[in-house]
Each structure stands twice: as C-alpha cells, then as structure tokens.
Amino acid sequence: MKIVRYHIILTLFLVFFLTPGCENNEKEIPAPTIHLKMPEAGYELEVGDSIVLFPKITYDYRSRYQWYHNGNPMGTTLTFLHRSFQLGSDLYGFVVKTPSGTDSIGIPVNTIILVNLSDIDLPDNVNVGLDLPAESPWFNSKGILFPVNAESELQWTGFAISNRTSQATNATDIFSAYLPADSKTKTKNNFFIYQQSPSSYLDAIRFEDGKNHLVGSASVCNSTITYLVIKYGTEDIKRFGGESNNDPDWFLLTFEGYDNAGNYTGKVDFYLADYRFDNNRRNYIISNWTTVDLTPLGEVNRIALNLTSSVRSSGGAMLTPPFVCIDNIKVLN
Numbered sequence: 001m002k003i004v005r006y007h008i009i010l011t012l013f014l015v016f017f018l019t020p021g022c023e024n025n026e027k028e029i030p031a032p033t034i035h036l037k038m039p040e041a042g043y044e045l046e047v048g049d050s051i052v053l054f055p056k057i058t059y060d061y062r063s064r065y066q067w068y069h070n071g072n073p074m075g076t077t078l079t080f081l082h083r084s085f086q087l088g089s090d091l092y093g094f095v096v097k098t099p100s101g102t103d104s105i106g107i108p109v110n111t112i113i114l115v116n117l118s119d120i121d122l123p124d125n126v127n128v129g130l131d132l133p134a135e136s137p138w139f140n141s142k143g144i145l146f147p148v149n150a151e152s153e154l155q156w157t158g159f160a161i162s163n164r165t166s167q168a169t170n171a172t173d174i175f176s177a178y179l180p181a182d183s184k185t186k187t188k189n190n191f192f193i194y195q196q197s198p199s200s201y202l203d204a205i206r207f208e209d210g211k212n213h214l215v216g217s218a219s220v221c222n223s224t225i226t227y228l229v230i231k232y233g234t235e236d237i238k239r240f241g242g243e244s245n246n247d248p249d250w251f252l253l254t255f256e257g258y259d260n261a262g263n264y265t266g267k268v269d270f271y272l273a274d275y276r277f278d279n280n281r282r283n284y285i286i287s288n289w290t291t292v293d294l295t296p297l298g299e300v301n302r303i304a305l306n307l308t309s310s311v312r313s314s315g316g317a318m319l320t321p322p323f324v325c326i327d328n329i330k331v332l333n
Contacts (some may be wrong), residue, residue: 031101042108068093111118113331196322223323257297
C-alpha cells in the first residue's frame with residue numbers, strides 16, 4: 001500500500017511541475033484582438049480636419065505594431081494621426097503581433113466637402129433666400145453655387161435657405177420642411193428649399209471652380225406644404241390615391257448631371273411619394289431626411305433638379321407644390 005501511495009504522489013508531482021505551458025505558474029495568453037469603433041464605410045473628414053486613430057487591443061502583451069498607408073509601411077506606434085489635406089480616400093492598415101498571434105484591421109478615411117450650411121448664419125425662423133444682392137444671385141457654400149431668382153417672397157425659384165420645420169396639418173409656410181418635432185438631426189439647422197424653375201439647367205447646383213467633381217450623396221425631405229397637399233389634397237388638388245386610395249400617384253425628384261463641357265452624364269430618380277403599390281400599406285410619403293446616392297451621375301460640374309408628379313391639371317401642368325428640401329451634400333473628389 002505504501003508503494004502505491006508513493007507512485008500516486010510522484011505522478012501528481014510530475015504532472016503539476018512538468019506539464020508544458022504551466023512553468024512558473026504562467027497561463028497561456030490568447031492571440032490579440034483589435035477593436036475600433038468606426039462608421040461602416042469608414043471615417044469621413046472635411047479638408048483641414050484631423051483624427052487620431054487609436055485601436056483598442058485585447059491581450060496586448062509584448063506587442064509589436066505596424067501601420068500601413070495605402071499599402072506602404074508607416075509608423076510603429078499604437079496611435080496614428082491622420083490629417084486631411086485634399087479630397088479623396090485613404091486606406092490605413094494596422095497590424096498587431098504578439099508571441100501568441102497576430103490581428104489586423106483596415107481603416108478607410110474619406111476626405112469630403114460637406115455642404116450643410118453650417119458656414120451660413122441664419123437666425124431662428126428666418127429665411128434669407130430672398131435677400132441676395134442683385135450682383136450675386138446665388139448662395140456660395142464651400143465653393144458650390146446655389147442660384148435663386150426672387151422678385152418677392154411669393155415669386156421666386158431656385159434655392160432658399162431656411163431652418164423652419166413643421167408637421168402641423170394647417171401649416172402654409174412654403175419655407176418649412178416636414179420634419180418631426182423630435183428630429184435630432186435637423187430641427188434647428190439650416191437647409192435648402194428648392195422651388196422648381198422653368199429652366200432647371202440654369203438653376204442647377206454648380207461648382208465655382210469650373211471643374212468636374214464626384215458627388216457622393218445628398219439628403220432630401222418633402223417640404224411641409226408639399227407633404228400636406230399630397231396627403232390631404234385641397235379644394236382644387238386631389239389627394240394622392242384619390243377617394244379610393246387606389247390611384248397610382250407619385251411625386252418624383254430627378255437629379256441630372258452635366259460635366260463642365262455641358263455634356264449630360266446621367267440621372268438619379270428618387271420618389272418623394274409613391275402610391276403605385278398593389279398593397280396600399282406600402283404607399284409612402286417621405287417625412288424625414290433620406291440619403292440619396294448620387295455617384296451614378298459620375299463626375300459633374302452641374303446637378304439640375306427636376307420635380308414631376310402624376311397629379312396634373314387638364315392642361316398638363318403639375319399641381320403638386322414644386323418644392324423639395326436639400327441638405328448634407330457630400331462631394332467626394
């Protein structure tokens with residue numbers, strides 16, 4: 001019996017002290033894992049902005065770091081400072097190595113022009129779309145021109161600036177966007193209201209430098225008065241869907257692109273209201289800021305806006321109020 005006990009004790013001793021990976025009570029450390037909170041499409045910065053890229057690492061033990069910029073090796077510190085000097089895209093790569101393994105991550109950084117009218121001061125509940133001097137009939141925001149032709153507050157076309165929002169059913173303000181009162185993005189901020197012009201090409205958004213640029217996207221929303229006429233109609237204008245709610249009505253915004261030689265580059269259609277579905281529950285009217293992808297236009301110097309509707313007079317004139325709200329225009333290069 002004593003011999004048996006001796007062998008058991010000896011076996012336990014050898015297992016405890018000679019098992020690989022457990023010398024000096026050390027535990028095996030897992031491979032590192034990189035964590036970085038960033039937007040799905042990467043970071044977006046404007047020209048002149050900067051950002052510190054600071055990955056978080058789990059099991060960061062005896063680590064070596066390596067940064068890459070567009071495939072080329074850069075720094076070997078944990079953090080990296082990016083500065084945006086010009087429009088375009090940068091792709092950073094970050095690699096961490098430890099004795100237990102390796103992890104890596106790609107980090108896109110896009111430098112853009114963002115036209116959100118933050119550079120134009122506007123008091124609360126005041127529009128300045130009709131106060132431009134005659135010698136400068138457009139707004140200039142970050143090198144992009146927005147024409148406005150105004151004879152009076154009721155007679156104007158092109159682009160006006162507003163920060164008014166309302167979803168009241170008795171609202172008649174043509175400078176108001178149909179946005180919810182609790183909207184966190186655009187309740188108090190400036191935006192453009194566009195009123196259809198007889199010549200959408202002449203009243204097109206254009207670049208001051210005369211060059212072609214790739215526009216990534218824009219945010220659009222119905223104006224309050226347009227939304228209410230579509231939803232409820234008036235004494236002279238039927239509501240969308242008609243009395244049966246089955247009329248296949250629609251309100252369409254078309255973006256049309258032109259290069260700096262005046263050549264047509266393409267179009268993007270976006271329905272601001274659509275009642276053409278077999279199931280009426282799918283009918284909709286845009287009632288908040290919605291992003292429209294404009295990259296299919298290609299590189300352009302002008303973007304014209306055209307509004308069309310199925311609700312027309314007997315003579316063919318559009319009866320739906322010809323307004324749309326525009327904001328957050330992103331220029332990619």
